[in-house]
Each structure stands twice: as structure tokens, then as C-alpha cells.
Amino acid sequence: MPGTPVGSPFDQIRREDEVGEFWLARDLQPLLGYLRWEDFKNSVERAKQSITNTGQAAHLHASERSEASGTTVRSNYRLTRYGAYLVAMNGDPRKPEVAAAQTYFAVQTRKAELAAEPARPMSELEMAKKYVEALEREERVKAELAIAAPKAGKWDEFLNAEGLCGMTELADLLHTDVRTLTGWMVEVGWFRKQTSRFGGNRNLPRKPLQDSGAFAVKQETKNGFIFPVVYATPAGIDMVVDAWPNRAAA
Structure with a gap:
């Protein structure tokens, strides 16, 4: 049950x-x-x-579950405070709501740490150690943010309002055309070749790359027809840009 408001x-x-x-x-998503949901799930x-990269078990802090929603079944995640904090840290940095969530969970985590500390008076040596630990933690956070900040914004000019990059924009970034780009992605096994009902090629990313958050496929409408449109996330742009020179040199 929800806690006391x-x-x-x-x-x-x-x-x-x-x-x-x-x-x-799903409670956090609108906040x-x-x-x-598909966009927010990428952040999760x-x-x-x-979490896995820190050597911890991801399911302990972000466990996926199924739940009933009307007559359908949908996915959700149970998040610990640490898990929710990392979801906020992996959210769209341009959203003020994400910044508010990062602040909230950072402050609450620190409060929990303080509450767990023994109530007895600390010696001067213990106080000094606590002070040094706090400084070291602050420096680590600053270093992590300094590394992450350039990555968060370096593709901004190629992203739409949802933080996604179309294949045309990605091809422009690489100074090539969409047909060459997506054809290469089929060759390396990232995309699968699919022929549309009108006879044209519509290459789509394989499911593992969509699940990883590198690419997103949206159903869009044009001239009365619904068709899938592929977008790259900032992580997907990084992956393509890193690999493209190797292709060009081959």
C-alpha cells in the first residue's frame, strides 16, 4: 500500500x-x-x-513484475530507493521532473544513512573519519556527473522533443544517406531486412537492441497509412558513431 502522504x-x-x-x-513515470511507458521503461x-555494472544483482533493486490493468496484463517494476534513484539518474536530463527526482532520492538516501548511524556520541577520530568519507563520496559524485554531463548533451542538436534521433538525422551526422546507413546495420546484424507491403525496404532494429534502449520503433501515420519508424536513443547514437569508422575503413 502507498505510504502516508x-x-x-x-x-x-x-x-x-x-x-x-x-x-x-508506473507510479514514478508521470512524476x-x-x-x-515504452520511453520510461528504457530508463528503467x-x-x-x-546496477549490474556496480557488481550488484539488478533484480534486488528493480524487479520486473506483471499486473492486471482492466482486462489486460501489463509489466511494471518494483524499485528500491536505490533503484528509483538510478532510474532518475538514467532519465532524460533535460526534464526538470527528472532533476527533482534525482534530488529527492539523493536526499532521502542520505537521511536513511544518518538514521542508521548509532546514536552514541562519536569521538573526534570517528567524526574526522565521517567527514573524510563524506568528502570522498562528494568527490566521487562530482566526478561521475562530470563524466556523464557531456554525454547527456552532446547529441542534443540531433534529438527531437522525446530525446530520439531519426535515421535521416543519424545519417546526416555520419555524412551518409539513410539507405547506406541502414543497409550497413543489416550487414552487421543490428537490423533485420523487412519488405513493406508496398515493395519497399523497411529495415528494423532487432529486438535485443530495442530492449537495451539503443533504438525505438514507433508506429506513425502518414497519408492515411500506419508504418513503423525507427529512432536511435543517445545510447544508440553512441553505438553507431563508435562503430561507423571501422566500417568505413573496411
């Missing part, structure tokens, strides 16, 4: 069970400014990868 909207959607406190991803999957 207090000032912050993140507190209002906080839940508790016999294991402890948690947040549901982080995401309209589409990136957060799971971040």
Missing part, C-alpha cells in the same frame, strides 16, 4: 510491504515527465544495467 509527491507514492519500502515504476532498463 506528506509534502513530496515522491513520498505520496512510496509503498511498504514486509520486505521494506519501495516505489512502482518524471514521461507520457509513454538503463538503471538495471547501471
Whole structure:
């Protein structure tokens, strides 16, 4: 059940069970400014990868679950405070809602750390150690943000309002054309070749690359016809830009 509502909207959607406190991803989604579950799910999957990269088990902090929604079944995630914090850290940095979530979970994590500390008076040596630990933690966070910040914004001019890059824009970035770009991506096994009902080629990313958050496929309408349109995320742009020179040199 949700926790007792207090000032912050993140507190209002906080839940508790016999294991402890948690947040549901679908409760967090609107608070982080995401309209589409598919887009927000990419942030959750990136957060799971971040957890794995630290040597921890992702399912302990971001476990996927199925739930009933009317007459259908949909996916959701149970997030610990740490898991929710990393989801915010992996969200769209241009969204003010994401920045608010990052601040909230960072502050709450620190409060929990302080609450867990023993109430007895600390010696001067213990206080000095705590001070040094706090400084070291602050420096690590600053270093991580300094590394992440350039990556977060370096493709901004190629991204649309949803933070995605069309294949035409990606081809322009590489100084090539869409046919050459997507043809190469079929050759290396990232995309699968698919013929449309009108006889044209419509190359689509393979499912693992969509699940990883590198590419997104949206159903769009033009001239009364619905067709899939491929977009690259910033992570997908990084992947293509890194690999493209090797192709060009081959």
C-alpha cells in the first residue's frame, strides 16, 4: 500500500510491504515527465544495467513484475530507493521532473544513512573519519556527473522533443544517406531486412537492441497509412558513431 502522504509527491507514492519500502515504476513515470511507458521503461532498463555494472544483482533493486490493468496484463517494476534513484539518474536530463527526482532520492538516501548511524556520541577520530568519507563520496559524485554531463548533451542538436534521433538525422551526422546507413546495420546484424507491403525496404532494429534502449520503433501515420519508424536513443547514437569508422575503413 502507498505510504502516508506528506509534502513530496515522491513520498505520496512510496509503498511498504514486509520486505521494506519501495516505489512502482508506473507510479514514478508521470512524476518524471514521461507520457509513454515504452520511453520510461528504457530508463528503467538503463538503471538495471547501471546496477549490474556496480557488481550488484539488478533484480534486488528493480524487479520486473506483471499486473492486471482492466482486462489486460501489463509489466511494471518494483524499485528500491536505490533503484528509483538510478532510474532518475538514467532519465532524460533535460526534464526538470527528472532533476527533482534525482534530488529527492539523493536526499532521502542520505537521511536513511544518518538514521542508521548509532546514536552514541562519536569521538573526534570517528567524526574526522565521517567527514573524510563524506568528502570522498562528494568527490566521487562530482566526478561521475562530470563524466556523464557531456554525454547527456552532446547529441542534443540531433534529438527531437522525446530525446530520439531519426535515421535521416543519424545519417546526416555520419555524412551518409539513410539507405547506406541502414543497409550497413543489416550487414552487421543490428537490423533485420523487412519488405513493406508496398515493395519497399523497411529495415528494423532487432529486438535485443530495442530492449537495451539503443533504438525505438514507433508506429506513425502518414497519408492515411500506419508504418513503423525507427529512432536511435543517445545510447544508440553512441553505438553507431563508435562503430561507423571501422566500417568505413573496411
